[in-house]
Amino acid sequence: MRDSPVTLLSLAHACVDVYQGAVAALVPYFVAERAYTYAAASGLILAASLLSSVAQPLFGLLTDRWPLPWLLPVSTLAGGAGVALSGVTGSYPLTLAVVAASGVGVAAFHPEAARAARAASGGSHTAMSWFSLGGNLGFATAPLLASAVIATGGLRATPLLAVPAVAGAALCAAAVRALGRAAAPAAAGERRQPGEDDWRSFLRMSGAVVCRSVVFVGLSAFISLYARQRTGGGEAAGTAALFVLYLGGAVGTLAGGRLAARCGRVTVIRWSYALTVPAVAGTVLVPGPALYVCVALTSAGLYVPFSLHITLGQDYLPRRVGTASGVTLGLAVSAGGLASPLLGALADAASLRAALAPLIVLPAVGWLLMRSLREPPPGGGRRSAAAERPVALDERAG
Template identity: 65%
Template sequence: MPTTTFHSLRTSTRPPRNRAITLLAVGHACVDVYQGAVAALVPFFVAERAYTYATASGIVLAASLLSSVAQPLFGALTDRKPLPWLLPVSTLVGGLGIALSGLGGSYALTLLFVAVSGIGVAAYHPESARIARVASRGGHTAMSWFSLGGNLGFAFSPALVALVVGFGGLTMSPLLLLPALAGSVLCLPVLRIVQRGQEATSAAAHPTQTLTSAADDRRSFLRLTLGVICRSVAFTGLSTFISFHMAQSTGWGPTAGTAALVVLYLGGAVGTVLGGRLAERRDRVTVVRRSYLLTVLAVAGVVLVPGPLGYLFVALASAGLYVPFSLQVTLAQDYLPHRVGTAGGITLGLTVSVGGIAAPAIGLLADATSLRTALIPLIAMPALSWLAFRGLPEPAAAIGPPSEEADSP
């Protein structure tokens, strides 16, 4: 990756950098609405089309499989050449797929539309992570605000789906395109800010800060990726089936399931901000490792503790799984300082995508036994993530220390 300077961004574009982080966070929310919408739509597909657990989880797989493969490819592409225009275009594609998914009369069409949405989401994340990294100057808290936007999109999606589809049925799904329209418009000022920053950087006569010349640490990146995969299986398994599980556990019906999804996603929002704050006090690897260890107990509580108390464990498990979220992105980028787009594509993509591959297996086991039995293997996932992070080094930041105004939007 070519050496890039940031002196002019520091001295002449401080307000735009704050504005860029804010707009990126909101745009991230508008995109990740569609990742959360897939799981939120599953109960409606089951109710209106009589899908089994396994069939319904195949929809999650369709959104996840192409996305998990495509995100590293888009990341490698943006490493070769920045493509900021991908932000508004991919936002629209992600929304369009979900908007059409409720209109597909056949299972094949539903899978196709959900897959299209997954490709749009895949195109968005690597480039947005690259831009957020530059705007935040590698600051952990600023990156956590960017990640928080995505988490809030996840959190809002069950309520949005319930509002639109719950009252009007799947035929109302085209209304779900509205966040994508808003997000694509919000991306446009970011593109102008990025362009001005690049022009100012090119004009800098005496740069004072550069990207690190350290070599890529592929071994550490591979171990981190394995930890991200296990985390992904745990979170995607919970997000796909928690609504069914809590409805059964509490006996309160579909409303209890929707509430569980909201708690799951809001807990993730809290965990993301907490992770950024903790990383300012302790090294990232330690924060991630301890978070995963505590999450083992929280996931066990979700699966094994019956009744309303399960909501507390849902919140704790979600927060524990999301404390590492933004930290894993910056760690990956620092392990691969010359392939920042690839690092962001793999970590952000795998975090929300590869777990979908395990969802059909969980659904099949639930059909054959019980849903609670099928969720028990999820308890082991954060433990495996903890093992993957044991002994990982804390890399030097690839970008110089952030200024204070980059720490929050």
Template identity: 60%
Template sequence: MRTTRLRRRTAAFSAGHSCVDVYQGAVAALVPFLVAERAYGYAAASGIVLAASLLSSVVQPLFGMLTDRHPMPWLIPLATAAAGTGIALVGLDAGYAATVAAVALSGLGVAAYHPAAARMVRATAGGGGHTAMSWFALGGNVGFACAPLLVAGALAVPGPAGWWLLALPAALGVLLSRPPARTGAAAARADGPQVAPPGAPEENRPAFLRLSLIVIVRSVVFTGLSTFVALYAGERGGGEAAGAVALFALFAGSAGGTLLGGRLAGRWGRTTTVRRAYAAAVPAVAGILFLPLPLVYLCAALAAVALYVPFSLQVTLGQDYLPTRIGTASGVTLGLTVSVGGLASPLIGAVADAASLRTALLPLAVLPLLAWALSRRLPEPAAQPAPRTAAAAKPAA
């Protein structure tokens, strides 16, 4: 019975994550419309995307710290509503500043959602929660990938109704994020500030710092590939069709890797899985750059698998390294390091302009080796009892 309830809650969290992350992808999908219909220049359009991505990424650790001190289950539906409402308000066309403000509201909702939701997933799953976190991460991947379809379908409807259709995933996400009736330990873990249970390991800040460096490296590699792999495949002689296939292979591989990570961790342990995944990423990324075009698609899929196997595992590792600050750990591993990858992409583009795209992408084949080296000294946290709340930690009167 408990397993059935856990699966239902995990499915609800995964679907809710899809409903939120669809708005991360929607911002980029709206750029062609904004350029064509509102005569925004490329710099203005880039400013909108940058505002959304930086806000949704950089502010996440702050929300993580907030939820650690004052757990707020109601923040999940509120953040979901803000993410959808912000994108829908773009349709008002009240000027560039208003558009940026609407997109910023959406980014703020995305930022508030992730630490609170990841904390809730971990508390609901109990124990390691690796498989539950894998499904949660997969939901985000699916939502991001579906964003272009949502935007194209909604904006095909004339008038304001099309824009308000963009808010439908948020409405569904709010329904899915209603907290279930919980009692006892499950309610305490989810709704109260955490304190370390007796015998639990203390915070391991050096390990968390090392893990953060690893996630930064991974972010640079995957963001660089997702930004430029379509252009690179097109330059190899396949044109736009080859670029589309390469990008599809990359996104499909990321979904498969997300699910595979939880299964492999159950067999090998998290740190061993992370280490082996980054080792496998080195030849896969190199294959994209040096093998002939048909094999580029296969290597793109394999590289994405290798880079996404560690994704959800790194979230739970961070939570175990900071066992009384799960929200903060979630905010850092899910949010702050994403922005680093985005900031590195312009540097890759500058090198590509000065030399060649292959030259600019060469460091991406070496960086997973750095992640592998860093991961060799990651400790595997011991199985921990679920954190108690501050109220539960007090002796009974």
């Protein structure tokens, strides 16, 4: 019964993050049907990301003061409505506006959902990796879903993309009922035994998250178009590359939770960033079908730390779990969008390869930022890393 709210939230997370992935998946179609430049197309990524990256920490501050479970279904519907309308708008400014509204809806979902998932699971790394996996699967499904919808009638068919939002809202409503029974006692215990906030470590980790975000969002925006160029394939080749980028994250997220139970979160995050450097280099520089292997390795490297960032941030700021969730989740999926117009402008001026080349360096910067960090002390969160280890093992066994 304790795991039921986490399961419902994971499924709802998948529905919501369809709309994170759908914006990037629709970029090639906006370029093809509306003759948008790379810079204009990346502006859509910025529109979804800018408000989302700013709004998520603000929603996190609100959820630190008051639990807001009603936000879950409302934000899911708002996230879906913006993307659903993006293909039927009559102008570029209006398209930017509805995509931005979708970003705000997505922003409202994540802090409250992460807070609730932590409360319901007792802060387990493994449970949080399952919650994160839901979002990764939503990302992975987005290019396939977008391609299928566009095939039925071009961009005019985007209202069909509202279906996951309706399903997600229903799941959220069920989760709210389950949380009323299961999550409230855990949340109360969390408030009774807070540790001290470690802002210095949290900010260093957040800098690493930004580096990861720029790499991931940059690849999300342009890997579909880049794969067509590098492999000589058509739309299917581009869709496949984006699908691999997102699906590899599902494997990486589950692996991250399991590895952290054995080696510690900070150690796993450091190794992930270090190994991502050659994987991104291969994605940018290797031609032909081998590009897909490099994309898969890049995806796994970027996603192994994903759920670990969330729990680590929450343990660095045990008195501000909502804020920590809003920053880590918000930056992880949004801050990279702030750099996407620069990448688009560089691609217009030179080439996609030239625009993607700087991404090779950023995982190394993330490794440097994480190099001196340590695991939070035993009193830093609701339970220590040592106390969490049996929970993770029990969940794997059962």
